[in-house]
Amino acid sequence: MNHSEPLPAMKIAVGPLLFGWPEAKIQDFYLSLTEESDADIFYLGEVVCSKRTISGIKWQLKLASQLQESGREVVLSTLAMPTTEGELQFIRDLTAAAGEMNLAIEANDMASVAVASQLGVKFVAGPHLNVYSHGMLEQMCRHGAKRVVLPLEIPAKDIPDVIGQSDIEVEYFAHGHLPLTFSARCYTARSHGLSKQECRHVCFLNPDGIEMHTLDDHDFATINGTQIMSHRPFTAINYLAELAGFGVRTLRISPQASGMSETLRHFRAAADGAVSAEEALQGVAGGRNISETFCNGYYHGRQGRVWVET
């Protein structure tokens, strides 16, 4: 990969924070990134568990307008598995507010697609809507999608066929713990000997989730409430030129408690061609052994957990 060739302009997006943090910490996190990074897009909002949205949407809208004032695009992310009337109402309220603020939502369930499409609010089709084919992509566009985030397991070489002749903006999950699955059961509460009903918001005690490993002590997963994530962060920082060639125009970096602004900086440098792919990869590794730290199997159509050398 030759880093001296200019890449098509790539936008850098800070994905929705998937972990459960207290509001003050979320606020500090996003506001500090407006100063410490030049990320183009901020996704903001609870995706995993409605019990974390304890004080409603007002503070989130306030933070959204602060982020907007910094000149960034703000997208309000919605719940991935709404099942109760309260959760549906939360989505309706958030979508209506997004419309008033001229913002898009990130739809992570067909309920959000339905609400956005009824209210005439633009949406980003999130990674859990399973846009595996061009037919699915067209359906999303028809219902008002302005951008589509591809499913995590899709092999990168398939991206051009998914996009086809469409001019919709495509976003790729490019860095972070992979959100692999959702359940009705809260595994964080369970690991603290509690039920989901009586969870006491124990996820606030685990800002990077809880590690789950195999009985012979190999890394496997990260518990994040009702969500299971990959323990290893995925990274495609060394494939940005190829991704640009495949038609990807936005790179999602999924938030984690530490090192976020450094990661964003490395991505910006790599996307701008200011450093080589290898230098960027060494940069995000920060001295750690790359093949023991990251995974990129999904990029190559392989087991998600493996690291494939270029």
Next chain:
Amino acid sequence: MTTDYRKPELVCPAGNLPALKAAVDAGGDTVYLGFRNASNARNFEGLNFSREEVEEGIQYAHDRNARVFVAVNTSPGPRNISPWTSSIDIASELGADAVIISDIALLAYAKENHPNLRRHLSVQASAGNYEALEFYAREFGIQRAVLPRILTLDAIREICSKSSLEIEIFASGGLCVMAEGRCWLSSYITGDSPNMNGVCSPAHAVRFEQENGTLDVKLDGMLINKFAPDEAAAYPTLCKGRFEAGGKTGHVMEAPYSLNTLEVLPEIFAAGVHGLKIEGRQRSKHYVRSVVSTWREAVDVCASDPHGYVAKKEWMASLNATSEGGAHTTGAYEDDWR
């Protein structure tokens, strides 16, 4: 206030023609099946139906007043969509009573090309609320939805009362503890997933190794369980393995229990669901005959007297004896599981 009880239809699994006949003979109202390709979520070796077998199966079922649903419930990849669309075409041509679909591009295809073929939303679509269901109804004309196994009975009752659709729920068999269609655990470890390949924790990735008297179970080389010499080992599904988290070792996600809702059948009748689905297309005709017979009797008993209904011990014993983990749970249907 009196409660209305709806007697639901028993929707039974068939992985091959003998299982289909067993399900019909044992009193199944409906059988669901898939073609022998990646278009369905039980794409296991040696399983599923050819076109000729589907034709014979539909004939056999229709002659006995039973129905046949064809599952086309994985997502086509970006290149060759024809195994999926031709499965829908053939199902229509052979007179299937419904197709079960998760992908909206395929729903749109079916609606446009076969408007008179009933469209059911697969559990793989993970539609767990009435807002999503009404969207599918409005846009793609679905008549029924199979709900993901993440809802409580209260939530199911609410969906039945607010949705215009027929609702089908899982009643018995293997228990997915994750939201179906939104789970990439299997491809993270093995490279193959339910969404893209129609498989979870596929047999080709499973290895059993004897290690100092214990049985180690590996999935694509990763240790997912250890069994003591006297311990029964169920099929090694990833989410039911033993792991370590937070200083504790065990079934971090779920124990290898099967779903069994016999004990809450009157509540299910009261919720107003139209279909009770029995999981197990990968199981033998003997399993299908045994489980369907038990459920036929239970549903009939409950329908004749929902107030006096009690799940009989022999029904529970029979289901436990054939279940994969030898034990059962009502899963997410009851709050305390969560």
